[in-house]
Amino acid sequence: MGLKMVVTVKQVPDTHNLSGDAMKPDGTVNRNALPAIFNPEDLNALEEALKIKETIGGTVTAISMGPPKAKDVLKECLYRGADEVILVSDKLFAGADTLATSYALKCAIEKVGGFDLILCGRQAIDGDTAQVGPQIAEKLKINQLTCVSEIVEIDERSVCVKRSVENGYEIVRSRFPVLLTITAGANEPRSPSAKRVMAYKNVDSVVCETAYDETWFNPQSCNNVSRIREWNTQTIDADPALCGLSGSPTKVKKIENVVLTAGEVKQIPNTDAGIAGLIHELIEEHILG
Numbered sequence: 001m002g003l004k005m006v007v008t009v010k011q012v013p014d015t016h017n018l019s020g021d022a023m024k025p026d027g028t029v030n031r032n033a034l035p036a037i038f039n040p041e042d043l044n045a046l047e048e049a050l051k052i053k054e055t056i057g058g059t060v061t062a063i064s065m066g067p068p069k070a071k072d073v074l075k076e077c078l079y080r081g082a083d084e085v086i087l088v089s090d091k092l093f094a095g096a097d098t099l100a101t102s103y104a105l106k107c108a109i110e111k112v113g114g115f116d117l118i119l120c121g122r123q124a125i126d127g128d129t130a131q132v133g134p135q136i137a138e139k140l141k142i143n144q145l146t147c148v149s150e151i152v153e154i155d156e157r158s159v160c161v162k163r164s165v166e167n168g169y170e171i172v173r174s175r176f177p178v179l180l181t182i183t184a185g186a187n188e189p190r191s192p193s194a195k196r197v198m199a200y201k202n203v204d205s206v207v208c209e210t211a212y213d214e215t216w217f218n219p220q221s222c223n224n225v226s227r228i229r230e231w232n233t234q235t236i237d238a239d240p241a242l243c244g245l246s247g248s249p250t251k252v253k254k255i256e257n258v259v260l261t262a263g264e265v266k267q268i269p270n271t272d273a274g275i276a277g278l279i280h281e282l283i284e285e286h287i288l289g
Contacts, residue, residue: 002057003116003156003176005049006109008136009042009062009077011070012126038073041121043189045182049119050081050190052154059083061112065093065104071205071228078200079192086112087205090232092243098127100247102135107236109140117159118179122147130181137179145172146181205230 013034049060062077064070065088074085088108096104109115118140120133130146137144150162152171160173164183205228233240241247268274282288 002059003052004114005052005058005060005117005119006112006115007042007046007049007060007062007077007082008105008118008120008133009046009064009073010039010121010124011036011064011066011073012039012124013037036069036072038076039121039124039126041123041182041184042073043121044184044186045119045121045180046077046080046082047187047189048148048151048180048182049117051187052117052151053081056154056156058116061086063088063105063108063112065089065096065101065108068205068230071230074205074228075200075203076192078203079196080190081193081196085228087228087230088232088236089205089230090243092233092240092246095245095248096243097248097250098129098131098135099249100243100245102132102139103242103247104233104236104238105132106136106139107238108231109136111231111236116156116176118142118177120179120181122181122183133179133181140177140179143174143178144181145174145178147183148180149183149185151180151186203228207232208235 014037046060046062052058053060060077060082061084062074062082063086064074068087068089070089071087074082074087077085086108088104093100093104109118118133118136120136122133123130124132134144134146145159145161145163147164148161149164149169151159152162153160153173158173158175159178159180160171161180162169162171164185207230233243239247268278279288
């Protein structure tokens with residue numbers, strides 16, 4: 001039968017192209033000012049799920065919380081091999097911090113139900129908090145293994161992973177259900193399949209009043225998916241007070257644009273005396289000691 005896997009994915013602003021317009025006055029990200037991309041480590045999480053599916057069987061459901069445009073990353077999931085994709089989208093989710101985001105995703109995952117394994121990217125490049133995955137696990141009251149750089153062994157009952165820790169790594173095993181956060185070094189994400197791109201390039205999202213409806217499946221498609229399911233707060237039974245800005249206890253107080261400029265440049269001669277002088281100066285400045 002294999003494993004029932006859920007992968008959380010996010011569309012993020014490309015932080016390699018930051019400008020002064022990247023943030024709004026209220027402290028939220030101005031997503032219209034930056035090109036949107038698939039969060040890199042979420043691609044690693046998706047790849048790991050697809051590898052597991054190929055090894056021991058199972059299904060992969062990708063979930064993304066975001067505006068309607070986030071369906072683009074879900075189509076990318078379909079192109080690579082996901083069985084099912086779900087967009088969690090509602091104006092009430094706007095401005096969510098990690099606590100409100102993890103709450104909405106937890107509600108959506110509960111609607112999926114019956115999962116064995118949840119895979120998340122270690123962190124998103126727009127916030128760099130690495131909090132959402134662990135918070136989802138905490139809210140679902142399941143085990144979590146973070147910073148996973150390799151899945152050592154997996155069967156239909158448990159998973160054994162190598163996780164990165166300070167100054168090394170550790171090998172940890174957990175029974176299902178469990179949530180993993182995957183690092184960039186875990187794998188090399190595959191390219192989209194040309195066949196699947198042709199099959200899914202025109203799929204669109206449609207709002208669901210209920211979580212599942214058999215009429216959404218199209219037996220003629222190569223993977224029985226005819227639409228991207230779009231769930232809102234009502235579909236996932238989420239409390240609006242715990243979503244978006246109203247459910248976010250953290251607020252951005254102040255934003256500053258920092259411009260890095262070249263300072264004093266000192267050339268150190270490649271001699272014993274030059275290196276000794278540098279070390280002495282670093283110790284005097286309490287940089288080394």
